[in-house]
Amino acid sequence: MAIPRAAKTQRRTRIQEEKEEVILEAALDVFSMHGFKGATIDQIAEVAGMSKPNLLYYFRTKEAMHRALIDRVLDTWLDPLREFDAEGNPEIEIKSYIRRKLEMARDFPRESRLFANEILRGAPTIMEELDDLRKLVDEKAEVIRAWVKAGKISRCDPYHLIFSIWATTQHYADFDVQVRAVLGPTRSGDGRFEDAARFLEQLYMNGLQVTT
Amino acid sequence: MAIPRAAKTQRRTRIQEEKEEVILEAALDVFSMHGFKGATIDQIAEVAGMSKPNLLYYFRTKEAMHRALIDRVLDTWLDPLREFDAEGNPEIEIKSYIRRKLEMARDFPRESRLFANEILRGAPTIMEELDDLRKLVDEKAEVIRAWVKAGKISRCDPYHLIFSIWATTQHYADFDVQVRAVLGPTRSGDGRFEDAARFLEQLYMNGLQVTT
DNA sequence: TGTAATGTTTACCAACCGGTCAAATTATCC
DNA sequence: GGATAATTTGACCGGTTGGTAAACATTACA
Structure with a gap:
């Protein structure tokens, strides 16, 4: 049997x-x-x-x-955040975090959309896991705060900084149809991820006045 | 009958x-x-x-x-973008666009999630409307490009700028559960929208080196 | 190679769900 | 107030869907 x-x-x-x-x-x-x-x-x-x-x-x-x-999927999804290193310098860390998140949006859009679906519905199946997420983010927020205190980046709310990076990068996976529709067929090639990376790196480097 | x-x-x-x-x-x-x-x-x-x-x-x-x-909903949803004014100065226009989008995320989260759902699924019912969206964004991208050319803001891709504003603001409606879980019960009051507004304004003003 | 555990399929079911129908009830207007 | 149009309801239907039962096939292993 x-x-x-x-x-x-x-x-x-x-x-x-x-x-x-x-x-x-x-x-x-x-x-x-x-x-x-x-x-x-x-x-x-x-x-x-x-x-x-x-x-x-x-x-x-x-x-x-x-x-x-x-x-x-949850495990691998948070890897980029886990690698956020306190010892590293802000420029490298933030840039590479954005890069990695963008790569994931490009290479694993289904995984991104799976999560988006789950969260949109109120996270019915991963409510508990969200607590682990909170701890991880708390930890990394402390890293950012240390950078601020050391004068390496300008004063800012570390949580909303992290949210904004999540949002801007995952957007290219979750709202892919919209992005393609707006960019039009000619500009919707893989190059859009490079363009996005360029824009976001500029935005965050200047926006946080990261000292290089 | x-x-x-x-x-x-x-x-x-x-x-x-x-x-x-x-x-x-x-x-x-x-x-x-x-x-x-x-x-x-x-x-x-x-x-x-x-x-x-x-x-x-x-x-x-x-x-x-x-x-x-x-x-x-679609109509009212795009209102903030439509108000984007070429005559206005970049600081006011971008700041108020962020504000308005954040207010919509706060006051109309269901509408935001309705769209997110639609787009996530490949926009099966509003495919045609996306074309109108493209035209509108093209138009506004031209405004931004003009600002760049006039030296009022630093060189950047106007499309990805718009995407990033959409993403960061709608994030607070679409990923509300996650945001609340990460911020914890104490910091999840309505104040989070003010914090978000402060962070985003700083990010974009510095990030785009808007001359005031 | 025999046999017990594992894997696969066909047929099926009960619950749910989008939608219909015809009859009953209520609002409108002269 | 009565005729007519508009609204509401309960009963129902066919298709879909998550899941099951049990027979059948295959694999692992002594």
Whole structure:
């Protein structure tokens, strides 16, 4: 008899590893495009190239699938912020943070939209994780405050600084259609990320009067 | 016999005016929270305080309701950008644009989230309207370019400047839960909009080296 | 190679959801 | 007040969707 997935906490088969990977990849496609309610298991199963009951053998509910997906992505999503280094100098740190966030918007737009969807809906499934986020941001806000105190950047609210970097970078993933529509077909090539990087670096370097 | 709503293009009853208002208000609540697919007509009907068939008497499909809602909101949503004045001086214009956009994020978060939802899903219902948006932005980008040419602000990409203002301000509506979670209960009062305004004004005034 | 565990499929179900219908009720206007 | 148009409701329907049951197929392993 088949053992329900939740029961076998220890050993995972080769097939399990592979199929779960395929499923989560497909789920990312569908969830990020249509949101949680808008996505259907049949859709995900089709993209994953398997039957619905087969998919439900690996993730027993749609909810479980969504949760697994978000948990996995959440980790890598915050990596750029974690790398924010107190020892480094503000110019390098802020510039590279913007770069990395922009790269993620360019290379992982589905992940960005998945989160945007989740937050838009009031973060029903990652409420607790938001507390960890708060601690991380608190920590990094302290770093920024130290830079201010040391006179390396001008006085500013570190939280709103971080919010603004999140917003401006993720915008290119979450509002991609709008950005493309406004820039028009000719200027919508990959070059737009370079343009964005240039603009944002200038904005923040001058805006924070970072001493180089 | 009741005349279907679409037929009577001219005269609208007192009751029609009122009920349609109530319905759109309720629809805004539900659509902005759950997205198009996630929202159900029953839900909207309950919030609107009427039965589902009664609601469908005024809007014959869920789609029609959503469309009416977006069309109505779209107009007022772009007002701040339209007011962007070429004659004005950059400091006043940019500052007040930021202010107005922040006020809208504070006072009309549901409208903001409705749009965010729409754009996230690839703007299926307002694709054509995006063309008007492009024209408007093109126009305003020209204004900004003129300021650059006149040496009133530093050289920058006007499109990405506009994107960044959209992103940073709407962030406080669309990602409200996250902002609150990060700021914590004590700093999540209405004061956060003032803090945001202060930060953003400083960022943009210095960032663009606006001559005062 | 045999067998037990794992993986897959077909058929199905109950709940939900968008929308209809016809009858009942209420507002409007002469 | 009565005819007529506008509004409201309860009952219902067909399609979709999340999820299940059980038979069937395959793999892992002794």
